[in-house]
Amino acid sequence: MSTNVLSTFAAIGFGGVVQEYLWNWENQQLRVVYETLGKGSPLLLLPAFSSVSTRLEMGELAKLLAPHFQVVAIDWPGFGESSRPSLNYRPEIYQHFLEDFVKAVFNTPVTVVAAGHAASYVLQLAVKQAAFSRIVLLAPTWRGPLPTMGASQQIAGFVRELVRSPILGQALYKLNTAPSLLSFMYRRHVFTDAAKITTSFIEKKWQTTQQPGARFASAAFVTGNLDAVHAQSDFLGLVQSLTVPLMVVIGESSPPKSREEMNALVALPGVRSVVIPGSLGLHEEYPAVVLEAIQDFLFSSEN
Numbered sequence: 001m002s003t004n005v006l007s008t009f010a011a012i013g014f015g016g017v018v019q020e021y022l023w024n025w026e027n028q029q030l031r032v033v034y035e036t037l038g039k040g041s042p043l044l045l046l047p048a049f050s051s052v053s054t055r056l057e058m059g060e061l062a063k064l065l066a067p068h069f070q071v072v073a074i075d076w077p078g079f080g081e082s083s084r085p086s087l088n089y090r091p092e093i094y095q096h097f098l099e100d101f102v103k104a105v106f107n108t109p110v111t112v113v114a115a116g117h118a119a120s121y122v123l124q125l126a127v128k129q130a131a132f133s134r135i136v137l138l139a140p141t142w143r144g145p146l147p148t149m150g151a152s153q154q155i156a157g158f159v160r161e162l163v164r165s166p167i168l169g170q171a172l173y174k175l176n177t178a179p180s181l182l183s184f185m186y187r188r189h190v191f192t193d194a195a196k197i198t199t200s201f202i203e204k205k206w207q208t209t210q211q212p213g214a215r216f217a218s219a220a221f222v223t224g225n226l227d228a229v230h231a232q233s234d235f236l237g238l239v240q241s242l243t244v245p246l247m248v249v250i251g252e253s254s255p256p257k258s259r260e261e262m263n264a265l266v267a268l269p270g271v272r273s274v275v276i277p278g279s280l281g282l283h284e285e286y287p288a289v290v291l292e293a294i295q296d297f298l299f300s301s302e303n
Helices: 055-066 093-107 116-130 155-163 167-176 179-191 199-209 214-222 232-240 254-264 287-299
Strands: 005-008 015-027 028-037 041-046 069-074 110-115 132-138 248-251 270-276
Touching: 015 093, 015 155, 028 055, 028 093, 041 055, 041 116, 055 069, 055 110, 055 287, 093 116, 110 116, 116 132, 116 232, 132 287, 155 167, 155 214, 179 199, 199 214, 232 254, 248 254, 248 287, 270 287
Parallel strands: 041 069, 041 110, 110 132, 132 248, 248 270
Antiparallel strands: 005 015, 015 028, 028 069
């Protein structure tokens, strides 16, 4: 299903070595970009799924971790600098991709730090096989924005197909990724310090959303088509099936519904947790605070 052809790509990003992983999905080759920084035991950084998802949101955290680990941060297929074909983006794609990528790039179980919606995919792979030695989940979520707002599967599906359509879909997507709307969303539930949401910051986020094919994976995420589980009980069941250490980092200003889900997760026996400043984008807004919160867990010799 996949290849493990790795080749050096343009040296851009957050200062590491940028490479590409050529991955086959249903007879189509996708170019997945990832970046490596530092030396030591391997640590995988997985950004959150969102319309502005990119490995660069993990960049400052990667630089803080690099003196202690060989950090690998990825752009998910359909996001960032990776290929963005008009696939029917769904959980099977990301489940297979993560399994294949980990197998191709690492030769031992690896520490993983995953943000947002990446949580379910990490937990599923950890339960399936010994891919990870320890897991940190940053502001974990399992349900996409429209389902969280109460939209039915039918409504979400209608919106998804509308955004995927050639002309009207492109227009709707541009409206929903306008800089003013991106700024509003960041202020509402991503960042807590409005001073960090500068014009240049939003401009970079907007540029990410305007790449060719960007609307396809984005629409899938927003409408819940990338939800790897569909009930809280299934999400918590994955955690209860884990055999490796787990730590959860929660932003104290997380949206109420997301916070309820996170509270249910950390109430489970054996789950270490900490609450720090921030919301759903805490890994990008407060990377030094995140590192301080998780470093004892990362460096612990306990299993």
